Amino acid sequence: MRVGVLTGGGDCPGLNPAIRGLVMRGLDHGFEFVGLELGWKGLVEELVTPLDLHRVDEIIRQGGTILGSSRTNPFKAGDNEAVPACLRTWRRLELDALVALGGEDTLGVAHKFHQRHGLSVVGVPKTMDNDLNATDYTFGFDTAAAVAMEAADRLVDTAKSHRRVVVLEVMGRHAGWVALYAGIAAGADWICLPEVPFDFDEMVTVLRRKFDRGRQWALVVASEGAEIHATDTGDVKVDNFGHAVLAERKVGEFLEQEIKKALNIEARHVVLGHVQRGGPPSLFDRVLGTRVGIKAADLVRDAQFGKMAALRGTEVVAVDLAEALGELKTVPPELWRELVAVINK
Ligand code: F6P
Numbered sequence: 001m002r003v004g005v006l007t008g009g010g011d012c013p014g015l016n017p018a019i020r021g022l023v024m025r026g027l028d029h030g031f032e033f034v035g036l037e038l039g040w041k042g043l044v045e046e047l048v049t050p051l052d053l054h055r056v057d058e059i060i061r062q063g064g065t066i067l068g069s070s071r072t073n074p075f076k077a078g079d080n081e082a083v084p085a086c087l088r089t090w091r092r093l094e095l096d097a098l099v100a101l102g103g104e105d106t107l108g109v110a111h112k113f114h115q116r117h118g119l120s121v122v123g124v125p126k127t128m129d130n131d132l133n134a135t136d137y138t139f140g141f142d143t144a145a146a147v148a149m150e151a152a153d154r155l156v157d158t159a160k161s162h163r164r165v166v167v168l169e170v171m172g173r174h175a176g177w178v179a180l181y182a183g184i185a186a187g188a189d190w191i192c193l194p195e196v197p198f199d200f201d202e203m204v205t206v207l208r209r210k211f212d213r214g215r216q217w218a219l220v221v222a223s224e225g226a227e228i229h230a231t232d233t234g235d236v237k238v239d240n241f242g243h244a245v246l247a248e249r250k251v252g253e254f255l256e257q258e259i260k261k262a263l264n265i266e267a268r269h270v271v272l273g274h275v276q277r278g279g280p281p282s283l284f285d286r287v288l289g290t291r292v293g294i295k296a297a298d299l300v301r302d303a304q305f306g307k308m309a310a311l312r313g314t315e316v317v318a319v320d321l322a323e324a325l326g327e328l329k330t331v332p333p334e335l336w337r338e339l340v341a342v343i344n345k
Contacts, residue, residue: 008039008106012140021293121188
């Protein structure tokens with residue numbers, strides 16, 4: 001059986017362990033793998049690379065993806081060439097199946113190829129945003145949130161020395177998982193999420209209370225997609241899947257300015273950006289990546305196409321790709337209500 005493999009969308013730590021798990025298990029099933037470079041672009045343009053034991057043997061500790069990635073969307077409105085090109089590549093390469101490792105966008109394309117064109121596709125969920133439905137966690141999130149926590153810890157050291165407020169802006173799109181987990185773990189004094197309506201007065205009241213009782217510095221962690229309408233001005237750049245480029249909202253910069261004015265205190269902001277997506281995967285992401293990769297190989301063997309390997313509790317199970325798509329997994333209000341007790345004091 002010839003199995004194509006691609007990684008699409010924003011990269012994240014854990015992709016290489018997942019590719020390794022998939023290939024190593026697939027070899028047990030007698031599969032031959034074909035690596036497709038740069039996500040769906042690899043299928044459109046037939047960008048092929050060998051993918052064998054030698055290639056994956058030593059990649060468990062490597063960040064990024066050995067296959068490369070892109071946000072190419074063959075189903076992008078107005079492009080009538082890309083889908084037929086993908087189908088031609090599939091035939092030319094004599095693929096029997098394809099495993100797509102990605103988030104909502106990449107898996108959405110996989111689902112369309114399965115539904116509309118009958119391709120034998122299996123999905124592996126990844127995203128540092130942790131916003132994919134039907135799986136409890138996606139690999140990439142644990143590493144990214146830990147990097148954000150470490151950055152916050154470092155910023156607190158310097159904020160303390162200079163008696164400043166420091167605002168850390170983190171990624172996460174329309175889900176606040178990275179901001180919430182990193183903020184809680186770093187003891188943030190306020191956290192701004194996309195899921196929680198932003199109340200500037202409430203934030204200032206909490207910060208002022210802390211200063212009034214003797215604190216001389218503060219840490220605010222803000223998600224790039226935080227629900228702060230004042231930052232939603234002007235034309236928004238969108239990617240190939242129609243998603244707004246949220247870093248352009250400059251949430252961190254806005255908060256720095258407003259906090260300075262309201263509290264009459266020195267403030268700085270830091271945009272952590274792609275630092276969160278690089279570096280070696282954490283222990284959790286290495287093991288989760290490995291497990292979902294192994295499961296994907298088993299799904300191909302069992303002809304369970306249109307499915308995705310998902311973490312449910314401690315088990316890795318098969319779920320319909322459709323279940324993972326459509327709605328994002330965002331921070332539930334009850335989790336925020338539980339954790340706000342350690343923020344608003
Ligand atoms: O979806 C992953 C993610 O890192 C988001 O958190 C972020 O908004 C986006 O990708 C950034 O994309 P790019 O790498 O294209 O700048």
